[in-house]
Amino acid sequence: METEKLEGAKDGAVEVEPEGRQDAQEEAPSAEDSARKRKIAIVAAAAAVVLVAAVGIGVAVGMNRPAPVEAGAPAASQAQVRQTGEEKAEESAVVVTVKAEGADAGATKAKVVATGAGGEVVVPETEVAANEASGIGRLSKGRYELHVTAAPVCEDGSSYKLPEKPLAFDVDGKGADARLDVKLERIAAEDMTKEQLEASAAALEESGKPEASEAARAKAESAESVPGSDSAVKRDPEPTLPPSGDGGSGSNGSGGGSDSGSTAPGNPSNPPAHEHSWTPVTKTVHHDAVYSTVHHDAVYDMVHHDAVKEGRIVCSCGAILEPANYEFHLNSSLENGTIDNCGGYYTTSVIVQEAYDEQVLVSAAYDEQVLATAAWDETVTTGYTCSCGATK
Known part of the structure; x- marks a missing residue:
């Protein structure tokens, strides 16, 4: 059976009968005609769904398309262009x-x-x-x-x-x-x-x-x-x-313009910066006494001894005798027959030990520990603290 394509439809999508044949079969539709009509209705519905989807996609694309820029208009800043996905600077x-x-x-x-x-x-x-x-x-x-x-x-x-x-x-x-x-x-x-x-x-x-x-x-x-x-x-x-308001950098020292959140000095919303009041932190260090050793040499005294003299008897015979031995000398001379030579005597003194000087030890040598510096305690500053908790 011959068919005609519907204008504007896709190839093979919708089929219709020629006008003359359609009129001839209006009075007694056959089972074949009923099946063909149901097929045409299904294909038409599918085409309508595709058309609606295409229109929706077109609207969405149009909504996301950048607006046209007029000639001479200023370009967007980098911050505006990179609102998302901007790479953060690394520390x-x-x-x-x-x-x-x-x-x-x-x-x-x-x-x-x-x-x-x-x-x-x-x-x-x-x-x-x-x-x-x-x-x-x-x-x-x-x-x-x-x-x-x-x-x-x-x-x-x-x-x-x-x-x-x-x-x-x-x-x-x-x-x-x-x-x-x-x-x-x-x-x-x-x-x-x-x-x-x-x-x-x-x-x-x-x-x-x-x-x-x-x-x-x-x-x-x-x-x-x-x-x-x-x-x-x-x-x-x-x-x-x-000083405040000098346009200094933030806490990271990166420089730049003045802080938009800053206010004039004295404003309650921005009180003055805390100034440290440093209090010394001390500890006591003990220093022991310091001693030095002093050596003392031995001490000697000089003692003089005079010469020692003793009395003697000088016999006329020339013998020099101790007084205790003179009588023995005379008896011996009498026995020996020489008594005539011993007719007289005289006394004198002789040195039996010469005079001399002697070194006498008065005190022996010794070492003495002498105090050089007395023990003392010292207060040493080890750091400083502030009431805010800061230290240095």
């Missing part, structure tokens, strides 16, 4: 190496502080070992300054001269480490002032080196005093904050 690790030639493992640690471009503290005072790379924190993109607030101290009391100016550095915001090198000039212990040696002694005491601390204090007693010279080896760890 960078700050690695510091304080180069102090001659500082060994027994030296105390140096101390550093990092501030933003406006002077605000972004990394509080942190200890770093000399000649070693030490991480002190992570910072976002911006410009910063590194302050060395305390130099390392060697066990002999010698220290290092702090840089006159802080070290400026930048963080690129791409995640690369910011590596900083600071070289310090050594100050020999014999060239240090009283105030510098006292600062070294305090640092050694704080690091648990009491003997080295005591030796440094002993050197300080004979060193020249130059008030304020200790700032060459140790400085205030609190850099001065900029």
